[in-house]
Amino acid sequence: MSTSTQRDRQPVAVVGMACRFPGARDVQTYWSNLLEGASFLAPLTDDEARAKGVPDGVRGLERYVPVSGAVDGIEHFDASYFGISPAEAAVMDPQHRLFLEETVHALEDAGWAGRASGRRVGVFCGSGENRYGALLPAPASGASSHRGMSDTPAMLPLRASYHLDLRGPSIFVNSLCSTALTAVHLARRSLLADDCDVALAGAVSVQLPHEHGYVAHDGGVMSPGGALRPFDRTADGTVPGSGIGIVVLRRLDDAVRDGDFIHAVIHGTALNNDGADRQSFAAPSVRGQRDVILAALRDALVDPSTIGYIEAHGTGTPLGDPIELAALLEAREQLGVTTPCAVGAVKSSVGHLDSAAGMAGLLKAILAVREGVIPATVGHTRLNPAVDLGESGLYVNTERRPWSDASHPRRAAVTALSVGGTNAHVVLGQYTPAPAADRSAPAGAKATRSYLFPLSAHTPAAFQRLRERLADVLAGPAVAACADVAHTLQAGRAPRELRRAYVASSPAEMQARLKDDAPPVPQGRIQLAVDLTGQVSAAPSLLGRLHLPEGALENSSGGERAFLLGYGALTTLTGLGVVPDVLVATGSGVFPAAAVAGALDRDVALRCAVRLERVRDVVRSGGDLSVCERELTSMERDLAAARLAPLSTAVRCVTTNETFPVGSVPSADRFLEVAQTVVMEGGEAAGAVAECREDCPDVLAALADWDSWLALLGHCWERGADLAWDAVGDPAARTTALPGYPFEPVRHWAIPEAADPVRQSAPVAVSSPAPAAADDADVLAEVTAIWEAVLGVRDVAPDANFFALGGHSLVAAQIITRLRERFAVRVPLGDLLDAETPAGMAELVEERLASARLYTALSAAEDEATMGTFEL
Known part of the structure; x- marks a missing residue:
């Protein structure tokens, strides 16, 4: 098999998930709700409906049903996090706002939020209609283009790609109720075609009026009783809901190589359309649904008899449910499969989420294969009499049960169907990694290595909440390996404006450091001190990390060694992504600083630094001053012959209290002035101690041990350095589950009160300037x-x-x-x-x-x- 064919047929890993469904603001809560068999289609009382703004004329209708599946807080959005103005946020479709925030959470869950920017990350997503835009007042003068961008559903993936700097394909998907799984199919195909390296697939739907219920019409699909009962003999229709779900996908080989946490693997997907093989445009087709199931199984290359659970579309309609089961029966009959297989549908718990319906089912199936538990299907009591499952092995699962067959990896399938006939089917399975060594330290054992834990947020309040949530996780019973926590914070979180980095060697030590109430550090200038005058040494564990020529330190004198360590430390920092704004040099430290900044050749700088250190030693010991004269003469000769170049980094010499800005070319006389000042001051570097304070750490002092080196890197990261985390962290570390970013809920809602479906006061508008001469x-x-x-x-x-x-x-x-x-x-x-x-x-x-x-x-x-x- 060719390499391209192998890539086309390899499984795709689900490495990240995020959701907001009725009753659940995250994946963990969603799974807990499913295990409890809870339904979030609770009816409103008449008083509650009145309080939510349902008009008297609607509440009095015989067919008014005060039930829906709603997500909380659709009017809230953290606009400042994404750099969106309040005025734009107020008219933006709430579906777009939800999608932006949950895209961040999905990338964080995947451990890719800190790596996605500028990378080939594709976005495949869809949404429901923009019902919010229809309720807004006409745009003010000059705002039509602004509103046009906010009103257009197809802007959804383009917004995510722009605000998060994602460089892969950005495609809006809409096949109505099968939109979510259509997006998954297209995302998977894009990955296998090598159009992108990471793909987000998702869908969002916000029903408006929100939390208000609906009016059921005779012959329609809405349940007049307000209860959704999949495949049940009493099923009389569906119940609408709102929600959003997103998955992050990668090619399995890439995910394994990079240490991603893999929730499940997608083996195969298929799409088709019923065409004209149905009674009407809105009617479903047995043949179309059967064929999409068979196509997905052929694509998956797995034994159909190993599929133990099917998450069905299951709308609870008397027409659609029997046709869906009939298609399953025909597919299994053609394949000759009769092994037991549970069937379920999550819509009875959260409602029919329209474009996002398939995502609710997909996440449920992913969690089921990952955890080995099949949740109950709420609302199903007795099978629809129009269906005869016979000896097919299919049964509607009505209670939580463990996965029964352990002879092979757990596998499931998900179906999504739509009005208009586009059918989608996904085959997925459990990921079974090779056994890994236990990297956690034994109880009571002393850790041998520290790690750097970066934490950042957009505002002080968000930083505080994030710090508290992380401390709670690290205090929990199931604590990940220290290296995994550090790796996830380093590569899995996007750095924000306010930062603080912590050095710790264990989760307990990290938790203790998080309780420190020191405020985060705003980004600012990176100043590094270079001082060769002290006792310069480097920990053996750090020597191999410094950028030095092979054997450079062997048989080197004190002055040479100090220069080489300083130069090596600075160039290593540059290679790790640290770009200093100013190098603050003391005495002979001006020479490695000038060499790293590009003004002096390294060898010339080395000779000058060594000569100046000899001069300093002679002066301090009261030795023969003629030695000083010879060294200064040689230094002058070297500098006169050197080709001096413009500085790429500002250098401040505290010995002479002079700063050489970027682009300037320091003259030989300026370097000689440094040496002369050292002689006149008796070998001491005046001002050095005062300069090397907290905001200007000494580069050579950081070489004393690993913790000091990490503290220096953390200091630079806090002030804005874009560190190459792959070279800092543990190469064996893996992504682990950590709290997502705590967005700050600010209300952005521009619908006038008279038309407001959530009956809340609109924000005070800022008036336009009145005309004047x-x-x-x-x-x-x-x-x-x-x-x-x-x-x-x-x-x-x-x-x-x-x-x-x-x-x-x-x-x-x-x-x-x-x-x-x-x-x-x-x-x-x-x-x-x-x-x-x-x-x-x-x-x-x-x-x-x-x-x-x-x-x-x-x-x-x-x-x-x-x-x-x-x-x-």
């Missing part, structure tokens, strides 16, 4: 008011950054429109974006107003000069 206007105040109206942000400062407040080109287009309406001036989009601040934009407007006034004055003068009498 341009000559009398305070232009900066007017521009600021336009910013506040368009962005939905109050108290904008004159130097506020447009992009930091969530601005982008379409928002800028709205500002251009309002500036034209307000001042009758036209400002090019590029100029407006370059201005970036209200003050800068106001200056542009003032320039154009001044030009307009000058033009008017000149035109008037010309008119006066040409007016007069003349003969006809």
Whole structure:
């Protein structure tokens, strides 16, 4: 078999999951609910329905059913995390907002949130209709393009790709109720075709009016009784619900190689359509459903008799349920399969989630094969009499039960069907890894290695919650290996603005450090001290990690060794992603600093540093000063012959209290001045101790031991360094389950109260600036008011950054429109974006107003000069 064929047929690993379903804000809660056999289709009382804003005319209808499956908090969104302005967030489809947040959680669960940016990560997803947009008031002047982007469902994957910097295919999927599994099929195909290395597949649906129930119509699919009973003899229809589910997929070989946690493997998928083989456009087809099952099994290359559970579509409709079971029966009959196989449907627990329905079923099946438990199907008591399962081995599972057959890996299948005839079927199974060595330390044993644990958040409050949640996990009974926790935090979390890094050698030590209430560190300048004057040494465990020529340290003198260690430490840091803003050098430390910054050749810098250290030793010991003269003369000769180059990093020499900025070329005289100052100060480097404080750690001191080196790396990461974690962590570490990012729920809801389906007060709108005469206007105040109206942000400062407040080109287009309406001036989009601040934009407007006034004055003068009498 060729390599390409092997890739096309290999399983795909499910390495991450995230969801929000009725009664569950995460996967763990969803699974707990399923095991308990709970249903979240609870009816509302009349008082509750009234309180939620259901009109009296609707509540009084005979067919009004006050039942639905709703997710909490659809009006909330952490817009600032994604750099989205409040005004844009307020009109954004809640489905898009949910999808953005859960995409982050899915990537975190996969251990890829910190690695996905800029990588070939594909997004395949779909959504329901944008019912929210239909309830919003007409867009204000200049906002049509802004609203158009928010109203368009197909923007869903494109938003995720943009805000998370994902570079793979970004495809909107819509096949109605089978959208979720269609997305999974396309994502899997994209991976196997090598279009991407990681793929997200998901779907979201938010029903509006929300939490209000529905009106059942005669002959419709909605249950007039408000109960969804899959395959039951009393089934009378479905019940709507809202929800979102996302899975992260990778090729199995890649996932195993990179130490990803694998929830399950997808063996095969298939899609088809019923075509015209049905009674009507909305009717299902036995043959179409049977054929998609057979196609998925052929694709999966697994024994059909090993499938022990089927998560069916199971809408609870008298027509659809019997046809779905008939298709299963025909498929098994053709395959000659009669082994026991449980059938279930999760819709009776969470409702029919429309586009996201298949994702609720897929996550249930993944968890079932992973945990070896088949949850009960709520609401099923007695089989529909139109169905005869006979000796097929199929049975509707009505109680929680362990997976019975342990002779082969657990396998399951999931079906999703849609109005319009697109059928999808997925075959998945348990992942059975090769036995791994136990890497946890024995009880009471002392750990031999420490790890770096990075933690970051967008706000101080989020950081505090994240720290508390992680401490709780580390205090729990099932604690992962220390290396796995560190690896997951390093590669599995996207670094945010506020950071703190911890060094610990055990989960207990890490938990203790997390209880320290020290605030996170905002990103800032990275300053590193280079001081060769102390007792310089390096731990043996670190020597092999430094970027040094082979055998460079062998037979080296004290001065040579100090230089080589300093130079090696700095170049190693550069290779790990640390780009210092300033190197603070003391005495001879200016030479390795200048060499790393590119101003001096390394060998010249080495000779100069060694000579200066000899001078310092002679001066301090009161020795023969003629030695100093010879060394300084040789240093001067070396520097005169050297080719000096511009600095790529600023170097500050505390010995002479001078800073050489980036791009400058330090002269030989400046380096000689350092040596002369050392001589005049008796060999001491004045100011060195004062400079090497907490915000300017000494690079050579960090070589003393592994913990000190990690602390230095953590210091640099806290201030913004993009560390190469693969070179820092344990190569054998694996991704483990840790708390996801705690988004801050801020209400963004722009529906007027009269039309608001959740009956909550709308946010106070920021009014547009009132028209005024341009000559009398305070232009900066007017521009600021336009910013506040368009962005939905109050108290904008004159130097506020447009992009930091969530601005982008379409928002800028709205500002251009309002500036034209307000001042009758036209400002090019590029100029407006370059201005970036209200003050800068106001200056542009003032320039154009001044030009307009000058033009008017000149035109008037010309008119006066040409007016007069003349003969006809």
